[in-house]
Amino acid sequence: MAKEHYTHERLDEQVVFHVHGVTKTYQMGEVQVHALRGVDLDLYRGEFTVLLGASGSGKSTLLNILGGLDTPSEGHVLYGERDLTRASEAELTEYRRYHVGFVFQFYNLIPSLTARENVAVVTEISRAPMQPEEALQLVGLAERMDHFPAQLSGGEQQRVAIARAIAKKPDVLLCDEPTGALDSATGIVVLEALQRVNEELGTSTVVITHNAAIAQMANRVIHLADGKISEVHTNKTRLQPAQLSW
Amino acid sequence: MRAIDKKLWRELWNMRMQALAIAMVIVSGVSIYIMSLSTLDSLYETRGNYYRNNHFAQVFASLKRAPLSLVKRIAEIPGVNKIETRVVAYVNLDVQGFADPVSGHLLSLPDNSHGLLNQVYMRNGRLFEPGRDNEILLSEEFANAHNLQTGDKIRATINGRRKTLTIVGIALSPEYIYQIAPGAMFPDYLRYGVLWMARKPLASAYDMDGAFNDVTLTLSQGSNAQDVIDRLDDILKAYGGTGAIARKDQLSNRFLSEELKQQQTIATVFPVIFFAVAAFLLNVVISRLISLEREQIAGLKAFGYSNLAVGIHYTKLVLMIVAIGIVGGIAAGVWMGQGMSNIYMKLYSFPYMIYVLKPGVIVSASAISVVVAILGTLYAVRNAARLPPAQALRPEPPAIYHATLIERMGLQRWFSQPTRMILRHIERRPFKSLLTTLGISMACGIMMIGGFQEGAIDTMVDVQYGMSQREDLMAIYTEPTSMRSLYSLRNLHGVEHAEGFRVVPARLEFQHRDYRTSVHGIETDGELMRLLDEDLNVIRLPERGVILTDYLAEILHIKPGDSLTIEVLEGHRVTVQVVVAGTTKQYLGVNAYMRRDALNRLLKEGNAISGALLRVDEGHRREVYAELKEMPRIAGVVDQKSAIQAFYDTLAETVLFFTFISTLLGATISFGVVYNSMRIALSERNRELASLRVLGFSRGEVAYILLGELALLTIIAIPVGLLIGYGLCAYLAFRFDTDLYRIPLVLGINVYAFAALVVIMSALVSAIMIWRNLAHLDMVAVLKSKE
Structure with a gap:
């Protein structure tokens, strides 16, 4: 019954991801870890989704599978018509290259490239990207484009990472604890950037966090616990990032 | 075993490929050091032993003819110890089934003895029997070349008369360790031989009864050879003396001395290069290991390990790698040394070879390796030991980069981001990049030496016998x-x-x-x-x-x-x-x-x-x-041309052996430097590269950033290496110059091409190994981990 509830709620909207019966077990030394134990989920175009859960709940594993970094043990993940579970390494690379934008908890900028070049490193291999300058403008970093990562604060670095993720105009933006390494004031600036991208470009955005406060700015919040979806709710009213506090 | 020592063993196991690559470079240095020095010691020892046992003379003189009574006058020269007169003749020989010209020196031996000086070393057979005037001893190399044995006969033209001679023994002489015909430059065992005959028949054939045309002397302790020579020349002047010479000018001895000098040069030049490269590699690898283990070091110190204990811990790791290198190097060095000594035994006519491995050589090889390794890693280990625990627990600050000089010159727009990453990474560590380049260059240079020797001999022969002396x-x-x-x-x-x-x-x-x-x-x-x-x-x-x-x-x-x-x-x-x-x-x-x-x-x-x-x-x-x-x-x-051919055949083995070794050693350095640099680059940039993979870069595009840097350094290193190789060859040519021969500095395009090719090949092998590592970049881990 639960499955019906999660997947058919917004039939009017176009499905981006169709996740069906996904499990993931992996070997951790001599212990088998069941990271996901049967997840069914649809994600829709333009939606801002927060995946909420404690550490070990399986949210990162799910995000990695959506992003084509990992494959499930069982089940299927459809991205549009494409079955990610059957894709080859080269197809997954192509998928990440043209369709997905990633934002990491620790930014993962290339230290030897300036902010502008960190964005360009992605736009140079994309089809019809925006200009790196434009992407940086969008996250409010037009002034610091020629700085190297070592010259930027954590929040600035994360905004460069967001600019880098959106500059290729991806279909989906996947963010793994984007504010995890930042203080709350800086985190809010980063969240504002994410929201702006979601609204202005209409990019489907999935943010995973263990910070419940962030859930209040989402269209939809999916709770994960012990490798399963425990609850899904839609926010009737979304809060602006500035209204959040933690 | 203490826990901290178990850590050491496991770390060594984890970095086994890198450790092995470094150990191989040390093996190269140690082995060539031991090979050269032990060969040198062996040759000195064998020669000394042979000279002593067979009473090799110290002064040599030939003359036209003098009565035996002159010996009394010679004996009166102060400083003369023993005197032996001989009859020596240059004769044409005729070996059954061999149509080419063959000549030989026929030397008299006092009736039925090995002689007083320059005693023959009997390989087999016997001395002459009294009354038989057609018996001879034959030099071993000549006998072997013609497959002649005791009992066989050979014909000779002795003072215009053809005589059939019976071989009764095979012998060697300290006077003919380097056995060449008068006027020839190369030994040709097929066409030149040394024969010994009883004094009486030889003397009567040359009308030398009661006379001699050759005299050799030994000197008493502390006497001056030149004084004796001057006095001897005065005495022999009236008898057609052509000037006495000291042992150092005796042809065979001189060739051998020059060869020993060359060994000495090889024993110094090569190990220096190998040890320098090994020190550099150890420095790079240990520095990286320490930076990866910052947190562990902090932990150890937090638990109460002292700076000294931490320092010793990493020094032990270095010493373990060095120990592998030393053990392998000694084994390889002894093997190569014996091989080299045997080649010398063949190239020269030694009756035996005493292989000498002095403990001092092994001790100094080991000591040099250890000292060099410790010097190479001193800085990194000291930094690790001194790191305050709290600071060590924090991740290393992010690396600071700048736009490179080339980019600031306005060429930036021509470079893609990955290319900029390559350039900036090189420029951020200019010294390390320089050393990497220099290491590869050295490898390239070393590999030119084998080819240089071969080409130099070709040129010497071409010029001397193709253009200058052109007779058949x-x-x-x-x-x-x-x-x-x-x-x-x-x-x-x-x-x-x-x-x-x-x-x-x-x-x-x-x-x-x-x-x-x-x-x-x-x-x-x-x-x-x-x-x-x-x-x-x-x-x-x-x-x-x-x-x-x-x-x-x-x-x-x-x-x-x-x-x-x-x-x-x-x-x-x-x-x-x-x-x-x-x-x-x-x-x-x-x-x-x-x-x-x-x-x-x-x-x-x-x-x-x-x-x-x-x-x-x-x-x-x-x-x-x-x-x-x-x-x-x-x-x-x-027949000069046949002599050259024969010489080539003999030399081919030596040159081949040397080319094989120098190529192997060059490839070892080249692989050691490239592979280690790549492994470290991969380890340092693992996170960066995995991030790019997540962002949609293919394995090839990521490989470009990593391998592109090394490809660039290798490309720069090759011309530099060819220059270094030229310099090394020039140095060797200069050091090898003697009045016997000068080695022309001629390097054919093939020599350059070969060296470059081996460097490229070993870089490719490293690249393939790294390419396989790149397949295992952990994209998931990189999202979660801090630097």
Whole structure:
């Protein structure tokens, strides 16, 4: 019954991801870890989704599978018509290259490239990207484009990472604890950037966090616990990032 | 085992490929050091032992003929210890089934003994039986070359008479360790041999009963060889003495001494390079390991390990790698040393080889390795030990980069982001990049040495025997003969051209320097013997004056226009002043040249020649040779081209062995440097590269960033390496220069290409190994981990 509830709620909207019966077990030394134990989920175009859960709940594993970094043990993940579970390494690379934008908890900028070049490193291999300058403008970093990562604060670095993720105009933006390494004031600036991208470009955005406060700015919040979806709710009213506090 | 030591073993296991690559470089350094020094010690030991046991003489003199009563006068020279007189003859030999010219030296042995001095070493057989006058001992190399055994017979032309001789024993002599025909530069065991015969029959064949034409001496302790030589020359002057020489100038001994000097050079140059590269590699690898283990170091110190304990911990790791290198190096070095000694035993005629491995060599090899490794890692280990725990617990601050100089010059827009990453990464660590490049360059340079030796010998032979001395056969007369004798040679069927030459031993003197060699009188517009200038153009002999081998001019510090004193050591022993008209380029030997007629005038003789150079129709070579053998006035015939071929065959093995080793060692360095640099780059940039993979870069695009940097450094390293190789070869050529031969610095394009190719190949092998590592970049982990 639960499955019906999660997947058919917004039939009017176009499905981006169709996740069906996904499990993931992996070997951790001599212990088998069941990271996901049967997840069914649809994600829709333009939606801002927060995946909420404690550490070990399986949210990162799910995000990695959506992003084509990992494959499930069982089940299927459809991205549009494409079955990610059957894709080859080269197809997954192509998928990440043209369709997905990633934002990491620790930014993962290339230290030897300036902010502008960190964005360009992605736009140079994309089809019809925006200009790196434009992407940086969008996250409010037009002034610091020629700085190297070592010259930027954590929040600035994360905004460069967001600019880098959106500059290729991806279909989906996947963010793994984007504010995890930042203080709350800086985190809010980063969240504002994410929201702006979601609204202005209409990019489907999935943010995973263990910070419940962030859930209040989402269209939809999916709770994960012990490798399963425990609850899904839609926010009737979304809060602006500035209204959040933690 | 203590827990901290278990950590050491496991870390060593985890970095086994890198450790092995470094250990291999140390193996190379240690092994070549041990090989060179042990070969050197072995050769010295064997030679010393052989000389001592067989009473190798210290002064040598030959003369025309003197009565045995002269021995008493020689014995009165202060400083003379033992004296032995001999009868020595240069003879033509005839070996069944071998049509080429064969010549040999026939030496007398006191009846039924090994001799007093220069005793023969009997390999097998027996000495002569009294009363039998046709028995001989044969030199081993010659016997082996012709597969002759005791009991076999060989024919010789002794003073114009053909005699059949029976081989009763196979022998070697300390006098002929390097066994070459007079006038030849290379040993040719097929065409030149040494024979010993009982004194009585030999003396009677040459009308030397109660006389001698060769004398050798040993000296009493503390006496001066030159004084003895001067006194001896005075005595022998009246008997046609051609000038006594000391042991150091004895041909066989001199060749051997030069060879030993070359070994010494090799023993110093190569290990220095290998140890320097090993130190660099250890530094790079240990620094990286320590930076990866910052947190562990902090932990250890937080638990109460002292700075010293932490320092010792990492030093132990270094020493473990070095220990592998030392053990492997000693094993390889001993193996190579024995191989090298055996090659020398074949190249030279040693009766045995005493392989000497001095403990000091092993101790110094080990000590050098350890010291070099510790020096190489001192800085990194000290930093690790000193790191305050709290600071060590924090991740290393992010690396600071700048736009590179090339980009600031406005070329930036031409570079893609990955290319900028490569350039900036190189520029951020200029010193490390420089050392990496230098390491690869050294490998490239080392590999040129094998090819250089081969090419140099080719050039020496081409110039000497292709352009300068172009005869097919050289006939040497028993004594100076009239020019008219040439007519009979020219009339031989198959002889296309014949030129006479006159050669006399002489002492050349300029200011306080002097040199003993021979003066060659050659035809003015000769076709078979030509002198070449620096650019290898033919020099026309001047009417007056003498032309010197360029190296001789350097020895005497004399230049064209100066007046040279020539003291002829033959006949009337005239001393004259002659103007130096010029110098000639020669790689082999050291001589003075003048027009034949001018030399005749100087010697106050008619148109005399010492021998003839012949150009022979290849189809009639054998016939010509057979006829020459029948001519009583011809003492010997030299076939220079066959000698060269024989020499190549002998040398091929040495060159091959050396090329094999230098290539192996070069490839080891090259692989060691490239592989380690790549592994470290991969480890340092693991996170960056995994991030790019997440962002959609393919494995190839990521590989470009990593391998592109090394490809760039390798590409820069190759031309630098070729330059270094040129320098190394120039240094070796310079160090190997002797009056016996000069090694031309000629490096063919193939030598460069080969070195570059091996570097590229070893870089490719490293790249393939790294490419496989790139497949395992952990994209998931990178999202979660801090630097």
